[in-house]
Each structure stands twice: as C-alpha cells, then as structure tokens.
Amino acid sequence: MNEPVRVALSRLTLSNFRNHETLALGCEARLVALVGANGVGKTNLLEAVSLLSPGRGLRRAQLDDMVRKGATGGFAVSAVLEGGCGEARIGVGHAPGEAGRRIRIDGEDARSADMLLDHLRVLWLLPAMDGLFTGAAGDRRRFLDRLVLAVDPGHGRRVADLEKTLRARNRLLDDGGSSAFLDAVEAQLAPLAVAVSYARREAVALLGERIATQAQLGLPFPQAGIRLTGPFEGMAGDLDATDLEDAYRERxxxxxxxxxxxxxxxxxxxxxxxxxxxxxxxMPAALASTGEQKALLIGLILAHADLTTAVSGMTPVLLMDEVAAHLDPGRREALFARLSALACQVFMTGTDAALFESLPEGGTIIALSEAGGAEPRPFAG
Known part of the structure; x- marks a missing residue:
C-alpha cells in the first residue's frame, strides 16, 4: 500500500477577513495551537481555512458577513499548500455584490469549488457541534454529508441536485402541476435520492469499521455505534439501486x-x-452525559480523519476550536498523541497556552494579539 500524501498549509494570508485587516501566518508545523484572549480572531482563522474547501465554511455564514467591518472592498484568503503535487497556491475571495466566491488555484480560476478537493480535505470540530446528538435531525444530516464529502468528492453536487429537484416537486405540488410534469420530476428525483442514500450508507459502514479499529487503541474516548435511520432507509433494505428507484417513485x-x-x-x-x-x-448518545457526548464526538472525528486519509490517499487538515478546554489532562495528552499519530495537520485554539503543554515534539504555539499580530512561541515539545 502506498503511503498517504502528507498535506499541510505552510503559509496563510488574510486580507479584510472578519476582524483581521491583514495577517500573514507561517504554519509549517503539523500541530498548531492558536492561543489568545477571546475576541482576537482565533476562530476566524479556522473559518478562513475552512473556506479552502467546498461549502459555506464552518460557520455557514453569508460571504458579505465575513468582510471586515469598515472595509470598502471584499475579503481575500490565500494559502501556500504542500502536498502530493509539490507546492500549490490557493486563493479564495469575495467582493460585496458578487453572487459567490472567487477561487484561484495556482493563479488560474477554478471552474468549481470541488476542484479544491484535489488538493486538500478540511474537517472540523466546533463547540457549536456539542449539541449534535440532541439537536435537530437536519444538523446531523449536514454533519454526515460533510463526512461523506471528505471521502466522496461528488457527494456535494448530488446533495445539491437532490435539494433542487425536491424544491421543483414541491412547487409543482403547490401550483397544482399535472401528473405528467410530476412524473417527469419524480423520474429525476428517484435516482438522485438513491445515489445520496447509497453514498451515505457506504460512508457510515466504512466509518463504523474505522471506529471499531480505533477502539482497540485504548483511547479515552468511548466507541460510538452509527447507523442511518428513517422510512427511506427502511424501505431500501436489501433492494438494489434500480428496484429502490422504482419503489421510491411509487411512494x-x-x-x-x-x-x-x-x-x-x-x-x-x-x-x-x-x-x-x-x-x-x-444507550443513545443523546442520553449520555455532556462529557460523554463530547468524548463520543471527538472519537468520531478522529476515526473520520483516519478514514479520509485511507480513502483519499491524502491526510486532511483538521480544525479543532476550543477542543482542549473541557478535557482533563489525561484526555488532552491522549488526544494530542493520537493527532500526531494520524499525521494530519491540525489547527487548535485556546485562551491559555498551558492547555497545550503536552503537545508532542514538532507542535507549535502561536500567540495572537488584539493588534492583529501572530507570534510563534518557543516550544520544547
């Protein structure tokens, strides 16, 4: 088996992004801890990195809202990336009034955001996800679809096409559309529904295998059981794709x-x-304690990072916001050791540098200031 490609950002530059007027960050290390007081823009840096992947970023914010307050133009995020093709330069920008974002790869306009997946896969874990198991099903579907996208680059387009076709059917129903028109839309809808479901089911099965393998490492993060549920999944059963399409059209x-x-x-x-x-x-994760739910979620993300490397052949870039703050010292040390073993580049945030004192050798702590500075701190590891 070929060794996976080690992917990492070596430099990140922001212009008029959120609270950062200009910021240039050297980030060659595999484990990068961004430390500073609340409000200095630690999470904003993670959000900037998340825009180097398809989708709306880790906050799902409107692009206009990412432009620094008082700036007359738009924002720009650029990164120098070391990967399988050597050095690559990726830029993402947006100007007020534009419909979307501009993406450039090595100086050329990208035809679609999916082209970013040829260069890197970005995963994240945020405090806002702590309520994932007790929240709405829609939040868990979005979470799952991000997991699938990291191992199946075509999944995002399939989900978008499914949602578009569902909206078309709903409009026809509302407008009293004819049976012939509904037949035509449903003929488009059924294969999209089956394709999305199959991609999710395969990803869940593969992730379940990684979770089981990870459990043998003795990490202090409980093993999660995962499965897809719902009437459509129950109908799917053991049907092949063609039979499932026919059954869904009938429904x-x-x-x-x-x-x-x-x-x-x-x-x-x-x-x-x-x-x-x-x-x-x-027991269902929703009934577990708050601490257990956090530990389950961390275990899921670690297993998914491992799966992403195995399937894509490249290590992902992992963003972990305030992940160390609510872990005891033993779990922090175990987390850092596992991240080091996975060999993916990880950006973490925290208000106290002491949270990262057990970083393995090769980690780095970067202190952010309210003035917009970023200063690497000596770190023995």
Whole structure:
C-alpha cells in the first residue's frame, strides 16, 4: 500500500477577513495551537481555512458577513499548500455584490469549488457541534454529508441536485402541476435520492469499521455505534439501486395528495437521520452525559480523519476550536498523541497556552494579539 500524501498549509494570508485587516501566518508545523484572549480572531482563522474547501465554511455564514467591518472592498484568503503535487497556491475571495466566491488555484480560476478537493480535505470540530446528538435531525444530516464529502468528492453536487429537484416537486405540488410534469420530476428525483442514500450508507459502514479499529487503541474516548435511520432507509433494505428507484417513485406517486397538503415532500433521504449510540453503555448518545457526548464526538472525528486519509490517499487538515478546554489532562495528552499519530495537520485554539503543554515534539504555539499580530512561541515539545 502506498503511503498517504502528507498535506499541510505552510503559509496563510488574510486580507479584510472578519476582524483581521491583514495577517500573514507561517504554519509549517503539523500541530498548531492558536492561543489568545477571546475576541482576537482565533476562530476566524479556522473559518478562513475552512473556506479552502467546498461549502459555506464552518460557520455557514453569508460571504458579505465575513468582510471586515469598515472595509470598502471584499475579503481575500490565500494559502501556500504542500502536498502530493509539490507546492500549490490557493486563493479564495469575495467582493460585496458578487453572487459567490472567487477561487484561484495556482493563479488560474477554478471552474468549481470541488476542484479544491484535489488538493486538500478540511474537517472540523466546533463547540457549536456539542449539541449534535440532541439537536435537530437536519444538523446531523449536514454533519454526515460533510463526512461523506471528505471521502466522496461528488457527494456535494448530488446533495445539491437532490435539494433542487425536491424544491421543483414541491412547487409543482403547490401550483397544482399535472401528473405528467410530476412524473417527469419524480423520474429525476428517484435516482438522485438513491445515489445520496447509497453514498451515505457506504460512508457510515466504512466509518463504523474505522471506529471499531480505533477502539482497540485504548483511547479515552468511548466507541460510538452509527447507523442511518428513517422510512427511506427502511424501505431500501436489501433492494438494489434500480428496484429502490422504482419503489421510491411509487411512494412519491402515492404520497402526492399527502405531500401537497403538507407543503413538502415527506419521504426521502432528506428526512433520514444519523443515529449514534454509546456502545459500552448500550444507550443513545443523546442520553449520555455532556462529557460523554463530547468524548463520543471527538472519537468520531478522529476515526473520520483516519478514514479520509485511507480513502483519499491524502491526510486532511483538521480544525479543532476550543477542543482542549473541557478535557482533563489525561484526555488532552491522549488526544494530542493520537493527532500526531494520524499525521494530519491540525489547527487548535485556546485562551491559555498551558492547555497545550503536552503537545508532542514538532507542535507549535502561536500567540495572537488584539493588534492583529501572530507570534510563534518557543516550544520544547
């Protein structure tokens, strides 16, 4: 088996992004701890890195909201990346009034954001995700689809096409569209639904295998059980793709009156859920303690980083906001050791440099200041 390509940012430059007017950050280390008081822009730096991947970034914010307050133009984020093709330069920018963001790779305009996945995969873990297991099913679907995208670059486009086609069907139902028009839209909808569901199911199965393998390492993060649930998944059963498409089209036809009354399509993979359990306690993750839920989520992300490396052939860039603050010293040390073993580049944030005193050799702490500075601190490791 070939060794995975080690991918890492060596330099990150921001212009008029959030609170940063200009910032140039050298970040060659594998484990990078960004330290500073609240409000200096630590999470903003993580968000900037997240824009180097398809999607809306880790905050799912509007692009205009990312422009520094008082700036007359837009923002720009650029990075120098070391990967399998040597050095690559990636730039992302946005100007007020533009419909989307501009993406340039090695000086050339990118045709789509999916081209970013040829160079790097970006994963993240945020405090806002702490309520993932107790929150809405839609949040878990978005979480799952980000996981799938990291191992299957075509998944984002399939999900977008599915959502677009669902909106078209819902409009037809609302407008009293004819059966012929509905037949045509549902004929497009069924294969998209099956493709999205199959991609999710495969990713969940592969991730489950990685979680089981990781459990043998004795990490202080409980093993999670994961599976897809929902009427569509129950209907899928052991059907092959063609039979499932036919079965779903029949359900759509049968459900037109009900869906018209509801104002939306009530059945499909857009209603599926990711069920997570604490295996050792044989209980839903939603019923676990707050600390156990955090530990389960960390374990999931670590296993997913491992899976991403195995499937894509490149190590991901991992963003972990305030991950160390609520872990005891033993779990912090175990987390840092596992991140080092995974060999992916990791950006972490914290208000206290002491949280990162157990970083392995090769880690670096960068102190951010309110003046917009970024100063590497000596670190023995």
């Amino acid at each position: 759509l036809v049968e459900g037109r009156f009900r869906d018209r009354a509801a104002g939306r399509t009530l059945e499909g993979p857009h209603r599926s859920d990711l069920a997570v359990t604490h295996l050792a306690k044989d």
